[in-house]
Amino acid sequence: MMVVLGSSLNADAADGTRIDLVNRTALRVCSDPSNIPFSNDKSEGFENKIADIVADELKIPVQYTYFPQSVGFIRRTLFAKACDIVIGYAQGDELVLNSNHYYKSVYALVYRANSGLDGVAEISDPRLKDKAVGIVAGTPPADNMNKVGLMEKARPYRLMVDRRYDSPAEQMIADIRKGEIDAGILWGPIAGYFAANGGEKLVVAPLLKESTGPRMAYRITFGVRNGEDDWKRRLNQIIQKRQGDIDEVLLKFGVPLVDEQDKLITAPRKSKS
Numbered sequence: 001m002m003v004v005l006g007s008s009l010n011a012d013a014a015d016g017t018r019i020d021l022v023n024r025t026a027l028r029v030c031s032d033p034s035n036i037p038f039s040n041d042k043s044e045g046f047e048n049k050i051a052d053i054v055a056d057e058l059k060i061p062v063q064y065t066y067f068p069q070s071v072g073f074i075r076r077t078l079f080a081k082a083c084d085i086v087i088g089y090a091q092g093d094e095l096v097l098n099s100n101h102y103y104k105s106v107y108a109l110v111y112r113a114n115s116g117l118d119g120v121a122e123i124s125d126p127r128l129k130d131k132a133v134g135i136v137a138g139t140p141p142a143d144n145m146n147k148v149g150l151m152e153k154a155r156p157y158r159l160m161v162d163r164r165y166d167s168p169a170e171q172m173i174a175d176i177r178k179g180e181i182d183a184g185i186l187w188g189p190i191a192g193y194f195a196a197n198g199g200e201k202l203v204v205a206p207l208l209k210e211s212t213g214p215r216m217a218y219r220i221t222f223g224v225r226n227g228e229d230d231w232k233r234r235l236n237q238i239i240q241k242r243q244g245d246i247d248e249v250l251l252k253f254g255v256p257l258v259d260e261q262d263k264l265i266t267a268p269r270k271s272k273s
Helices: 010-014 046-058 140-147 168-178 188-195 229-252
Strands: 027-031 062-066 085-090 097-106 108-111 133-136 155-157 183-186 203-206 217-224
Touching: 027 046, 046 062, 046 085, 046 229, 097 188, 097 229, 108 168, 108 188, 133 140, 133 168, 155 168, 168 183, 168 188, 183 188, 188 203, 217 229
Parallel strands: 027 062, 027 085, 133 155, 133 183
Antiparallel strands: 085 217, 097 217, 108 183, 108 203
16 A cells, blocks of 8 residues: 655645646556565556556556655655556545545454464454564554554564565565464555465455554555546546456455445446446
8 A cells, every 4th residue: 555654745745736737648657666466567466457457448558657655756756747646545645636446455464274363353352462463563553452462572564665675564474474473464455465475375364343543444546646636537437437347456466355334345346337
């Protein structure tokens, strides 16, 4: 999930624009070159596949501007007018203009099968007491873990890294498989993909019953420049028309999808013409 941290800068906002600078001859996408399962420079991520769906609907080719998704990403790509869309952006961040959300996912607990954690659906479950749980520092579940006393034995993993050189989520998954930690909590799309790839298949338990602390489920949108309302409306039309195709991509990558009642979606929804 594209996350822009708080200090990102009034300068970023000042670089925004109130006029439509969208290139109509290509879908110019801002993307991370090494951030699987989301994207890479070989177009192997699910955001790459979704960009292909949008481009197909527009009948234009996809062109990428690559930059690591860290502080400065939006300023160096979208606000620099090098591209016109960020495929994955959390709804509600005022730095960009959000389209309607095209999926909603949830943080998930990951663990080895038959490890005594089957059925756990919330961080306060007594079975997690005295367990070593991996957590990405600065993410919402860390607050909940702290509230229920799980931080003493927790193993922290870094949030902001250059994925060309480091992958904390993959390290967490490897540590679970080796038994160095008992479980880990990751953003759903990351959990679903890595738990099914690279070794022993792990259990992914969406934290759908979490009722205290920060919310666990988040809507993901296309991010565009503020003021480009016509472009946003066109993207909303594409989301509505191609929702089923988008869902199919996300489910294939193991993304835990939830509806507006936070119920799991297990099959692609019907698209609307």
